[in-house]
Amino acid sequence: MEPSTAPLTLCAKALSRNYGHRAVVREVSFELKRGEVLGFLGPNGAGKSTTMQMLSGNLAPSGGSIQICGIDLLDRPKAAKAKIGYLPETPPLYREFTVQEYLRLAARLHRVEQSALGQAIERATTLCGLTQVRQRLIGSLSKGYQQRVGIAQAIVHNPEVVILDEPTVGLDPIQIREIRSLIRELGGEHSVILSTHILPEVESVCDRVQIMHQGRLVYSDTIDALRRFRQGETLLVGLHRPPEPGQLAELKGVGRVEVAADNRFLIHFAPQDDPTAGLVSASVAKEWGLYLLSPAQTSLEDVFVHLTQREENERLQPAPDGTASE
């Protein structure tokens, strides 16, 4: 999987959606390559689900265009939809069907050939770990299994693009881990778009991440860049016999010092000079009793605050070359 040469499977341009006068999604543009897992991150009400609904053809965009493998979703919906698998926020399950019957229905609806039907269902059940429950009624399955049936439904016709809207919501930790590894597996041959409001989820399964805030894309980069972005510039330090915070601030490279509870300190620093080594030797020399030293992970909220502030600053002081972040 070489992302730079893989063909584009999905291309959204200037996607917008208004409900009445309220703009829910504004000018969102992005691309997805084959084999890529793209995470859509954002707080509730950021417009993630609306974007997903538009990508899957369940909602008509107010503006912009969507192309699935080069086919325009709005001009040729049937041809484009055949290449999409979609799991909405609430899995669209018929409780009175058995898993097998339901998947057969989903496959038939997606125009899987009669001769390939058995194989397609077999593949989806195995992939989603449903073999044990294939004869059971969907209504009698646990939430985790129902979620898996929802995913199986989205991949039974082997689509190019799989769109999953909050696939791990309401599951227990073990189920979440299983679903995540399933999504990773799917990323091998399909392109996957995943929406969530849980940051670690994106970090564990996605190749690329996009953050939405109030209907806009405020961040779009690889997952490694997000990780650096989150943990780059702050250290969490615990000292048994702490000095005055002013002494800490005098160390080389230390920018600002925040005092936290239990003799802990948050030390901010500029990315180019890391004060870690200096801090450790100073602690040894002055017997501060260092017991904790770790890169502090900013929470999703911090990332949002940071991103939205950055956006506002840039709007107030436009960059000289005119490239404002999206």
Added chain:
Amino acid sequence: MIFTIAFKDLKSLFSSPLAWTILAVLNLVAAYLFLSQVDAFIAIQPQLVQLANPPGITEVIVAPLFGGAAMVLLMVVPIISMRLLSEERRHQTLALLISAPVSMTEIVLGKFVGLMLFLFTIIGLLVAMALSLYAGGTLDIGLLLSNVLGITLLAASFAALGLFISSLTAQPIIAAVGGLGALLGLWLINLSAADGDSALRYLSLLNHFEPFNRGLIDTADVAYFLLFIATFLVLSVRRLDRDRLRG
């Protein structure tokens, strides 16, 4: 694709007790109607013999049976049709159909065909009842066929209207009450317009069914039913499309 959706709906329908209960109760009511007509026929048979051109068993038994069944269907179809779209909307399962490569028209037609297949079983039971009269006489097949055609068109009209009303709401009960109200309204128009040629009378569904019941197939009546069905199916498609456009 239409039939895939139709069979899916039929399966859902028959996996709930509702469909079976309706079939059983309906059959009971129809059988009671049928037997009472048979009784009446046996009672008046001696006088009929003295007439020069007496009405046959089809006119005395089968026509009233279908007439009664039409009234019962008016009340039953909204109960069956209520869930077609409103339940899908309530459980948010419509997304499965909409995100599949299927057009809105196919979804609506699939639902309509599914409901019609169920109504055909009801009509089939009525026909079987009528055919049982062969045990003791002969039937006027022409009259029977005209009744079957009439009740099929009537049931299809009920179904189309019920489907449309079901597309308006996410509450099956509201869909049922709304559908029943609309159908009763169309029936009452007939009663309130006493004079023969008023425009109101022309709107009445049962008024257009009556000639079929008497054995008269009028293209105007057929056209009325077909237009009625087409109108409400198109309205349902538009309504579903509007969901997608306005959200």
